[in-house]
Each structure stands twice: as C-alpha cells, then as structure tokens.
Amino acid sequence: MNKKAKKWYDYLWIVSLTYLILGFFNILFAWLGLLCFFIPLIISVAFGNKGYCNRYCGRGQLFGLLGGRFGLSRKKDIPKWMKSKWFRFGFLIFFFIMFFQMLWNTWLVFSGARDLNQVTTLLWTFKVPWHWAYHGTILHPAVAQFAFGFYSIMLTSTILGLITMVIFKPRSWCVYCPMGTMTQLICKAKSAIDDQRNNKQTEDLYESFEKQDGI
Amino acid sequence: MSVQKRKKAQVEQNLCVACGCCAKVCPINAINVYKGLYAAVDANKCVGCGKCAKECPASVIIIKEAAL
Structure with missing residues (x-):
C-alpha cells in the first residue's frame, strides 16, 4: 500500500503555525484568523460539504502532526460525553457567547466608553499582558481591540485543542470544534432541503403520470 | 458455496463529526465524507x-466481520 502523494493543501499547518507566531509580534495579524471562520462557512453553504475540515484545516493538520508524527498524544478514546450532541452544541453556544462578548468589547472601545485593553485572555480567565505586540495603528483603537479579543479566542482554542490532543487522540479538537459543528449543521440543513426538493420532484412526476393515465 | x-470498517454515523481524518489515512x-454529514464506507x-478506526478522533469506527 503506497502512501498517498502529498498535495499543496497538506502543508496548510504551516499557515496555522505562522498565524499563531505572528500574534506574538503584531497583534493586528489576528484579523487574518477571520479566514478560518469565513472559508469553512462559505464552503459549506456554497457546496454543502465539509471540504474545509476534510482538506484545508491547518489547525487540524497541526494537531495531527504533533500528536501523530511527534508522538505527543496518548491516543486514547475520547470520553462519550465529549462526542455527544449536547456537548458539541453546548460548546458551540458557549463559543458564540464569547465571540459576541469580544464584539461588545470592541464596540465599547469604538464608542469611546472604554480604553484599549492590551491583554490576551487565555481560557476566558487569565489576562496576559500583550502590549509588546502592539505598536499602534493608523486606524481606530477598536481595530486593535478586536485583534486582541480575536487572538484570545484563537489561542485559547489552540490550547484546548493541544490539551485534548495530549490526553486523547491527536485531532480530538475536531470532535468539539465549533466551526466543525456549525458547518456540519449547515450541511445537514442543506441536505434536508435537497431531499425535500427531490421528494417534491418525484411527487410531481407521479402526479403528471397519473394525469396522463387519466386517474 | 460458503458465506x-x-x-x-463500520461507522457509527450519528456520532460521526465528518472531519475526514479517516478518508485522509485510508490507503485505498x-x-x-458524504455531503459533510458523516463518513461512508465503500464495503466493496x-x-x-x-x-x-485508529485515526478517528471520535472513535466511532469499528472493524467488524461482515457477510459478503
């Protein structure tokens, strides 16, 4: 059995790693992380598949590499409750709340109600000073506030992913990844709509047959 | 002829997260991943x-004897 030939997209883990590193030098790079939000959503809405998870997700590849090739994973089964629907949806909702809180903080800075807070919040608790990655912006400070908030989310989820990578299987993050849950939901909705349309077409076809037969 | x-490989489809790790490692x-819903095995x-099964992060694939 031959090993599969590597494609260009098998190296996207380099992009994910670079993204995390860039955030240590200039926080404004955090904005690029929006690509990891929009591309999977666009793919699922436009094509009705999880092409992002399946091929392009650099974070998944990074976990696969560290946990697999570098052997940093115990490779044990993930507990049942972590793959249950309520946990996956619960985590998605939790993530949404965090996301909107981040947008709210950005708004507060934008409206002038609050000053720019140059910290990265890890695991929703630990406020880590991050001023060394901010060198001012020609735009509004709110742009930087969004970057700090967004980078916090990205780093926090990476840490969670690393922890579950070590304890369970390399890509355990994929089981409860909010983007994965969301894109799967979109695919489910799309497929249900397709089925309905197909059923309708079949029904219409039968109806036209019946008319032809004069029933 | 004997059976x-x-x-x-068999996938527990309602727990599959459709990540595609299985498809990546399958040598043949x-x-x-079917329509972004779940992994589907071509039994032939x-x-x-x-x-x-080893790769699956959710551990929802089992290797089972199946009659052909």
Missing part, C-alpha cells in the same frame, strides 16, 4: 485494515 466473512480511498473496496 464469506470479511473484516470491514474506501471511505469518504474496504479491506478492513483498521487505519481509519
């Missing part, structure tokens, strides 16, 4: 090597 039994492309192709 042949071969080992095949016998498993694919699958040789039951178990690579997908």
